[in-house]
Amino acid sequence: MPFTDLPLVELERFRPDVREPADFDAFWAKTLSKSRAAGAGRGADLVPAETPITEVVVEDLTFPGFGGEPVKGWVVRPRRRPDDAPLPAVVEFNGYNGGRGIAGERTGWALAGNVHVFMDTRGQGSGWGTGGDTPDPHGGGPAAHGWMTRGIEDPRDHYYRRVYTDAALLVEHVRALPFVDAGRVSVTGGSQGGGIAIAAGALASAAAVLPDVAFLCAWEHGMQVATSDPFTELARYLAVHRDALETVLTTASYLDGVNFARRITAPALFSVALMDDVVPPSTTFAAYNALASEDHEIAVYPFNGHEGGQTRQWLRQVEFLRARGLAV
Template sequence: MALYDLPLEDLRMYAPDVACPDDFDAFWADTLAQTRAAAWEARVEPVDNGLALVDTSDVTFAGYAGDPIRAWWHVPAGRRPRAVVVEFIGYSGGRGLAHDVAAWPLAECAHLVVDTRGQGWSHWRSGDTADPHGSGSAAPGMMTQGIEDPETYYYRRVYSDAVRAVDTARELAPGLPLFVTGGSQGGGISIAAAALAEGVAGAMPDVPFLCHFARATTITDARPYREIGEYLAGHRGRVERVYRTLSYFDGVNLARRATMPALFSVALMDVICPPSTVFAAYNAWGGEDRRIEVYPFNDHEGGGAFQRRAQLDWLAERMR
């Protein structure tokens, strides 16, 4: 893929005027109050992961509407962790298997790997969490489920689950600094968690999805954004209603409300999450302590292992 978006010098200054509804904060305050009112004590069951250096527990916690959300809790065996990393997963993926352990526990961090409700059908990482809530007419996939009303939109439940994941991780490891991360969809969810949850010390959104919907849905024909275009192609005349719903979930509007340190990444040949949409969220970030790693010749794989090392170094600076 060749470069197709704005030049890098323009991307670094790109700060679009993304519409934000007047009741944005009230909507999320009410949503999270309802979500927490339905919460119950998390279930934590140790499992045999077949590994010697990492201990794992199967965690089930209450998400939106009290729905059970599954996660893995990995900790360094025989050592007290120095921080907590809560990770959200890319589109179509799930928490995987108990031995699918990332580098975080080896870096002396507890690691909560959170399922995304209704997903986990991917061959690369399976999931175990259902979404029991229905939807009206929708395009195949998750992007348009309930999209004509913010009260019914799928990502209202997902972002609420993310906040409850942070709540749960803080209960499992009280007093430790807590960071959120994820790639693609997981990066977008980590922005939401950073903006909406309490007690987040830092965020590491990696090539984040779910940002600047109005541009993303018109500059790229790649999925998952294409699901929204397909829906609007069939439901003519509903563009304004759909984009109003999406404004409550746009990573740009959420990033403005996040004030903790952040490490982003972007790939300039990424057709799934266009660079301008990533920079829109990065440039809107509410905190001054922010950095973005740029990978000029990469598509949606982004920095891969290079970005993970950048994250490890960035996190180590904040655990001193």
């Protein structure tokens, strides 16, 4: 498999011109405020999950997300005595068209001593894995196959406005759990999950942000250079809606991971793979190079594709958080 993008030396200084709306912060503040109000009085609801796993606690999570709508997830945590101190938490978001799956599929963070929260991605869960449980009860205008162009005519209607809101509010709900140390809630995810983690990290001021092979960054550049979905969904849409480019770019500017990265001051550990033929490495570097954080690192996997560093990157994440007192 060949390298798919710019040479590493150019990626390290790649800063595309990503437009930023003047009302970006106001747009998101209003979005979150309205959804908090819609879900007022309802916190995260946890019930024991049906699972044969006994050595860690696995709970079925429901919380009010965008518009107060119920969103599912899993909480996995060590078995602790009632008098033990609250634990750090890692909130994880999933890849494109995957769901939360079956209870107990992901136990690594809990087995390492932390609370792990895994969010279902609304409307997704039928492309791979073992399914999802959160509908997206919203329609939209004409769209290409996939999620990138759903509601593309207006940022208020776009699919990722709802998903990012779910993610940011989940971080807030996790902070309120009695067994979680509210000052040590970090976010992570791969591909789409990495893009969601960047947005949630900025909107909810997470303690640390750890995206892997992050998608949803530098949308305009991505749709120009990507050779496969999901970025090519935008190109297919514009091939039909030939006069919609300005509309697409305006909507994308409210959702672009580069604009969220500009607002992240927390410690950040990114990863990228230089043979990635799904998410062009330059789009991930665009967000990484835009970080406001002074404490940031990026792990580069030169000979990997979209799978990235996998478990090796997880080990780096554990070390990164422990070094900063953000994980057990």
